[in-house]
Every structure is written in C-alpha cells, then in structure tokens.
Amino acid sequence: MSSTVKEFLDQVVAGGTCTGCGLCAGLDASQKSYMRATPKGPRPVISVDHEIPEMIRQCCAGHRIDYPGLYRQHYGQVPENWLTGIISEVYTGYCTDETIRRNSSSGGVLTAVLCYLLESGEIDAAVVVTQGIPEPEKASVVIASSTAEIQAASQSVYVPVSTLDILNRLDPQKRYAITCLPEQSAALRVLQQQGHANALSIKYVLGPYTGTAIYPAAIETFQRINGVKKQDAVTSLKWRAGEWPGYLEIITRSGKVLRSPKVYYNFLIPFFVTNASLQSMDFANEFADLAVGDAWSPEFESQGQGFSVVVSRNEKMTTLLKELQQKGVLSLRKEPLESASAMHGHMIDFKKRGSYIRNRMRRMFGRKAPDFGYKPASVGIKRIMVELVISAIFVLGKTRLLRLMLYLLPERIIGPLFNTLRLKWKKVSRKTKRQGLESYAVVITEKQP
C-alpha cells in the first residue's frame, strides 16, 4: 500500500468516482476533515492531520466494496439472485396514515417504520436526510429524535447528500436507525463487520431503491429555464410534492411557483446525472434491512395515492413489518419477486449490466472506476451497443453546449418531449435490456479470504 490515506482519498476525488457519501470525513477521529458543497455535490476536504483509519480503503464506494465478501460476512452467503440480493419477504403497500402517505415519496413506508421504531423505544433517534436544511434548496443529514422531525424528512432527495459524515457525531451508547443509499448501506456494513463502535450503534439500516440522482446544479438550471431570476431566492423545494408519483415543486420569494411532474423533470437526468448513479451496481439497496421503491405498475399507477415495493432482507425486519400490518400502521400485500422485479426491470439492468459496462469503458479510457468484486457472467453485444448509446447521451448531455441548449427550450416543451422520447427508447431497447436478465449470473472477481 504505497499511498497515504490522504493521497488515496484525494485520488478518488480527482479520479471522478467519489460518491460524496461523507464516510471518510465521518471516520476522521480528529474531526478535522469535512465535506464541502460543490456543484457536483459534497466532496471531502481531508486534513493533513486527519485520523482516518486505513480501513477506508475497504469501504470507500468510489474505490472498492467487495460485495461477495460482504455478502458472506453479513448474510453468511452470496445471493442466489444477484439482481435483487438476499430477500426475506417482498410486499407492495403503503402507510395507512393519510398525511404521512401523501407527504411521502411513494407509500410512506420508510417514514412510518422509522416513526414506529422511535415510538416503540427500539431506537433513540433516526438519522434521516431532510430537504430544506440548512437552506430551502439544500439537503442535509439530521439526527431526528421526534416523529415530527422524521416526518419532516419524508420524500426522496434526488441530489447527493453526505449522509455518513454523521458517524462521528453518533453516541455509541445510543441506538439509531438510518436511511442510506445502496453504496452507503454497504459501506456501513463493512464498518460494522470491522467492529466500528459508532457504526454498530446503528441497529436498523433502511433505504430507498436508487436509480439516478442529479447534481445540485440541475436545480439552478431548472429555475433559470423557467424564468426565475438569480436574486429570486428559493423558499421551498419538494421533490415529490402532491399526488403520487408527485412533482418537483419550487416556490420562490417573489411567490413564483414552479411545478413539474416527476416524469417530466426526468429530462434533467441526461444533463446532470451523478457519476455515482452511473457506476453503482446496487439498485435494490442490497445491504439495507428494509429497501423501498416506487411500485411502478399499471395497477397501482392508475390509483394514484402512493404505493411502494417493500423488501425485507431478514427475519427481524419481516416480523416488524407483520407487527405493523397487524396494528394497522401499514397495509401490505405479499408480492411475488418476479412481478416486483418486473416493476424495475429497466433500472435493475441499468445498474447490474449498464454500470459494469460503463465502469469497464472508463477503465479502457484510462480512467478510474470502482470495483465491486463481481461482474456479470456474460453481456451480449447488443446490450453493449445499447449502453454505448446511453453513455453517449450522458457524455454529450454534460457538455456546456448541450446544457446551454436547455435554455432555448421551455420546460413545458422539453418535459413532455423528453418523456415521449424516454418511453419510445424504453420500448425500443426493452427486448435487449431484459434479454438474459432472468438468468443473470455473476463471476466473482474479488479474491476470497
């Protein structure tokens, strides 16, 4: 190991693979390192006097997380199904409290479970991500010790948030639940395996399915193309306001209200998608005790209101969910894994094969890419061609010229236009993207201990 920890972390940032999770800052016992806000999300500033342990090299998601090894340590086995990971039960459903359900991203299940854990004394506090802190257009990790604070954190935050720099603020004598994105959950499990006291104080890891996040610069572009002046400050921002699937809602000091349905503001993705979204091979939050996504299916979408796919990864969580069902807090229906997976086939493929191809291409061009210790056993040439098209769109979308072109098209045109093109592309690429997915197998590339 030739580089120092600081050199190693600086290289991860310079190499463009830092996910901004905050783990390195959260592991710095000296507390001199910190996360700095940048247009590409939070990035670590590592102090020369830091006290970050060497083990950061084993849990930095921008560098390497050995998923097969972690599977053996955490679950005692590798999954049979590498698309969705190890599962105890799969449900579709929602929280029965109408206010929570309505204010949430999909069915309000994450908020309801966190509130229940706190009220029943299972945890002392929940570590959540809240939009609007410290400023309306920003989001931060918060230690919530009341159900009101947990409810204030409802809804997904689609820009990167450094969640794990909270670690050195946790009290190892207390018990926490946390919401994490997939690589953050995995990194946390590595720390727990290593016996890190603060990581072990986290008794429950909950998290969303995670497809794509966008850089914070997207928010500003969205305002400008909608005619909001720079001096007209944002007073409120919600990513999933209103009836499910909801809309992006931005209110400014002058009283201007911008609303864009979720399916329309997706047009920002090709221009601002984060590198972390493109490199992660984990969609279904494989190391969270409870993973929740939107229940995208005609049956649920036609009803509105909010429905989630709810995945429990162990017996303890399944027992808790059953208890919540019995108490009438959650309404859950068992869902066959096949139909639950079909709701997310495109995104599962985007991560499980797409990220592998994209990471490989990065390495071919001499760039850094993270290593997750496994690769798909086979990827057909057609699938590679599809990925070339997708990657070309992402590369072009991030050029200044294309981003400037956004300003020429009003959002009311580009939103529906993008959605139509997206649906057409989904239809055209569907066969190739789903082909072979049901028999997805992997080759473990990490050396076994």
Ligand SMILES: Cc1cc2nc3c(=O)[nH]c(=O)nc-3n(C[C@H](O)[C@H](O)[C@H](O)COP(=O)(O)OP(=O)(O)OC[C@H]3O[C@@H](n4cnc5c(N)ncnc54)[C@H](O)[C@@H]3O)c2cc1C
């Ligand atoms: C970046 C991102 C991408 C996503 N992509 C998909 C997708 O492609 N397909 C899909 O089906 N679902 C996706 N989701 C999940 C979906 O948006 C909902 O979060 C999920 O359905 C849970 O809904 P809920 O109503 O139970 O959550 P809620 O009850 O609304 O609670 C949300 C909880 O998530 C936590 N949270 C929000 N944002 C973050 C964040 N950035 N980091 C850590 N914790 C956070 C909050 O602390 C809160 O407790 C994504 C979520 C995120 C954050």
